[in-house]
Amino acid sequence: MPTAKIIEIFSSIQGEGVWVGRPQVFVRFHGCKLQCGYCDTPLTHHSITSAHVEFPPFSKKFENYPLAFTADELNRQLRRFEIPSLAITGGEPLEQVDFLREWLPTLEGKYDVLLETSGVEAEALQRVIGLVDMVSLDVKIPSATGEIPYWEEHQKFINVAVQKPCYAKVVFDEGMNDQEINELKNLMETFPSLCFVFQPVSPLPRRDMKRIFAVFGRFSALFPKQVRLIPQTHKFLSIL
Numbered sequence: 172m173p174t175a176k177i178i179e180i181f182s183s184i185q186g187e188g189v190w191v192g193r194p195q196v197f198v199r200f201h202g203c204k205l206q207c208g209y210c211d212t213p214l215t216h217h218s219i220t221s222a223h224v225e226f227p228p229f230s231k232k233f234e235n236y237p238l239a240f241t242a243d244e245l246n247r248q249l250r251r252f253e254i255p256s257l258a259i260t261g262g263e264p265l266e267q268v269d270f271l272r273e274w275l276p277t278l279e280g281k282y283d284v285l286l287e288t289s290g291v292e293a294e295a296l297q298r299v300i301g302l303v304d305m306v307s308l309d310v311k312i313p314s315a316t317g318e319i320p321y322w323e324e325h326q327k328f329i330n331v332a333v334q335k336p337c338y339a340k341v342v343f344d345e346g347m348n349d350q351e352i353n354e355l356k357n358l359m360e361t362f363p364s365l366c367f368v369f370q371p372v373s374p375l376p377r378r379d380m381k382r383i384f385a386v387f388g389r390f391s392a393l394f395p396k397q398v399r400l401i402p403q404t405h406k407f408l409s410i411l
């Protein structure tokens with residue numbers, strides 16, 4: 172039975188995407204091959220020796236546990252929260268897909284499961300798509316990430332994700348250029364039923380909001396039913 176490398180397990184209110192406002196338990200997996208400039212989980216790129224598990228729920232007090240979790244140990248920790256909704260996040264959880272394949276069925280439908288992913292690992296998603304309830308996939312904008320483009324990978328990934336309820340999260344800033352706008356338009360036209368949540372890079376006071384609204388305005392004029400603008404609301408609430 173594979174084990175999972177997990178950075179932390181904690182309770183919070185979902186601050187992003189279409190499940191915003193939901194109380195959830197967040198299971199943060201370690202490791203991600205991407206290096207987005209705005210990544211707010213720097214620990215995912217460093218070797219760590221222990222996992223932090225919040226207890227009691229919503230206390231912001233943490234206990235230390237060994238880094239590698241078996242499915243049984245993870246489920247034991249989750250039961251302590253008594254919250255029936257999970258955000259499987261990272262890092263990139265799909266980099267530990269062997270564990271997800273073994274662990275997710277042991278939840279026996281007791282949780283609503285949201286998978287938060289960078290949206291580039293289509294083959295891994297195919298292996299677990301039947302085991303999650305909602306997929307939140309990123310569309311990586313190179314001017315915001317500082318990374319290479321992943322348009323083809325996103326297209327393949329969404330083709331798998333649409334088997335289940337899903338939405339795309341577009342983290343962007345005032346630097347989004349015309350080429351990126353055109354690539355994103357193409358993606359939105361290819362998947363007309365998919366909701367695209369535009370999320371300005373935090374913190375908002377550092378953003379050129381006039382330019383942010385101008386970029387969003389171009390998409391909302393073309394795809395009024397497909398777009399949402401939702402900033403990271405947990406940052407306003409000063410919660411995890």
Ligand code: SF4
Nearest residue numbers: 203205207210262289
């Ligand atoms: S994909 Fe997510 S976890 Fe990975 S570097 Fe980007 S923001 Fe961080």
